[in-house]
Amino acid sequence: MRTYRGAVTYTDFESLPSGWASRGGTTSIVSGGHKGNALQYSDNGGGIGGASQYYYNTRLDTTYTSLWVTLKVYGSPTTTYKGLALINSGTNRLYEISIYNNVIYVRSYNVERAGGWSQLGSAAFSSFNSGYWYTIVLNYVATTTAVNFYVWVYDPNGNQVAYLTASSTSARRFTPAYIGLEVDGNYGRFDDFIISTRDPRTVTFTNLRSGLIFNIYDNLGTLTYSFTATSSTYSLSVTPDVVLGTGSDGNIRIAYPDGSLLCLNASIPTSDAFLGGDNYSLNTHTLxxxxxxxxxxxxxxxxxxxxxxxxxxxxxxxxxxxxxxxxxxxxxxxxxxxxxxxxxxxxxxxxxxxxxxxxxxxxxxxxxxxxxxxxxxxxxxxxxxxxxxxxxxxxxxxxxxxxxxxxxxxxxxxxxxxxxxxDPDPTLSYAEPQPATNPSETSYEPYSESEALGDESGYLDEVVPAQLLLNYDFNESLSHWEVVSGTYLKWVSSTDLQALGGVALLNGTLPKGVGGDVALIQQVFTAPRIAGDLKLEVRCRYEAQPEGQLSSQSLTISIIDLSNGSIVWSASLTPSSSYDVYSYAIPSDLLEFSNEYLAVIQVNISSKGNTDLDYRLYLDYVLLEVSV
Missing domain, CATH: 2.60.40 (Immunoglobulin-like)
Structure with missing residues (x-):
């Protein structure tokens, strides 16, 4: 599941992006990009400072005082300033982060010098090849006293070849309102553009299991990144290809530690992309x-x-x-x-x-x-x-x-x-993540054994004469309940009072945007010799906050014959907010003496997803043999 997207906007320039504007210059889509096509932008001197700017035409300064920007720039032609443009809201002042030959520059126009250019900083490349695609990574931070720039440059293999810092302290400084491309002198070719709230050089994976093997393929079928998880979190460097492939789809394949089988094969939709700055979390369940x-x-x-x-x-x-x-x-x-x-x-x-x-x-x-x-x-x-x-x-x-x-x-x-x-919930989600709200402050009354089992006048004493099917009637090695919690619902209390019976408390919070969850408890048992019929008694009630957020719920009890896998008996109920007792007759001839059976109690809940849903289910149950 993708849990965070840092990108405010991105494009791979396979075509001209929508929502962009230009000050001077001419744009065209050409072949020969880093992967797929590229944007070629030619200067005609019609933009700010006699250069040309092509930019994402959405105001950013009203929301952000600090952002990350990354862009791929082709090394040729060497005698052109080509790179990033950071423009003020009036579109008459400019910060430029550009490559000229083998040097990275930070320059300003109409800021330090009214109506003129100023150089704020520069750094020479440690190595340079005009036939390479170079990745510029910029982090700017606007404070009350300065606009600070931190700039890195990487070669196609992800090796850092330059780094510099610079600051603009002029009274005319500004927080960037528009961000895009800049050419000054001839033309430039560009690819892989991201504006992000997070460092786009890495993609973070969390909730991993050590030994899992990750292979990430682009939409062209190229294995681009590969790693083996060594802890619960892994930060993958994606500088060589921050907008994977040609900016759409791709594939994340996760294999078990021996590499012989994929446990998850996740395809990114064509309407989406694998981007630097993303966060993914692996949802795992016990088999x-x-x-x-x-x-x-x-x-x-x-x-x-x-x-x-x-x-x-x-x-x-x-x-x-x-x-x-x-x-x-x-x-x-x-x-x-x-x-x-x-x-x-x-x-x-x-x-x-x-x-x-x-x-x-x-x-x-x-x-x-x-x-x-x-x-x-x-x-x-x-x-x-x-x-x-x-x-x-x-x-x-x-x-x-x-x-x-x-x-x-x-x-x-x-x-x-x-x-x-x-299936309790989606394994991989491509919807834009919503920030989690604080859990409800609702206070549930403490769970107690007496509440779960009933008092002296409780339902256990009101049934017809019967005997409990106690542990000694069952195969001892198999008479235990196995808890299978959901992603959000957890069985926080379970007491094996009888071989087929017990007390359980289900509790959990479904975050906003999560549609539902499933949890179950199950037990393998060997059928005893039974003289009379069977009766299953179930008592339960639920609590859900806030009111109206619970969409639906169900509790299903099934008994499966392990000799052939068939369901010999099943019943479903819908818990209410007050304690109700449910009684079910189970014909004794359904259970054959000494056969093994699987008893499963499964709870399904679904939420409207508008806000966090707190859910709690009190449950106690017992299987009785009714005297004949």
């Missing part, structure tokens, strides 16, 4: 895998992207052979629940054909047969997955293994594999 005690079935829960511009991939499970096997995957469409927005592909590592789902419709339901030699391992890969925000799909698969050969030759076995794909 939850429950494998049966014999290792012959599994349930995998994973979060995927909600944008076709950001495709999520992951290894679902590893398949290890104890003897030579021929394997294939088959999607059980009838037993699966597939959201209409889901797009995904599933395959065995090294396999050519994939199970594919397009807009919720399976277009291929099986893979090819793959040979798995004894003692070897292959991954089941879920790739290129995305779905609409807040959606959930449950894919029921069969892993078919045959010892005699492909096409069901010899003895064959079938292993159930259930993959649940959840």
């Amino acid at each position: 939850s895998t429950s494998i049966g005690p014999t290792g012959t079935n599994a349930v995998v829960t994973a979060y995927v992207s909600s944008s076709s511009n950001a495709l999520t991939s992951f290894y679902a499970v590893d398949l290890t052979a104890t003897q030579n096997y021929y394997l294939m995957l088959e999607l059980d469409v009838g037993s699966s629940t597939i959201d209409s927005s889901l797009n995904a592909e599933i395959y065995v590592e090294g396999n050519s054909q994939k199970i594919t789902i397009v807009n919720g419709a399976p277009t291929s339901t099986s893979t090819d047969w793959v040979f798995l030699p004894s003692s070897s391992t292959k991954h089941v890969v879920v790739g290129s997955a995305y779905a609409s925000s807040g959606s959930t799909s449950t894919l029921v698969l069969k892993v078919i293994g045959c010892v005699g050969g492909p096409n069901y030759v010899g003895a064959c076995v079938i292993y159930p594999l259930t993959i649940q794909l959840i």
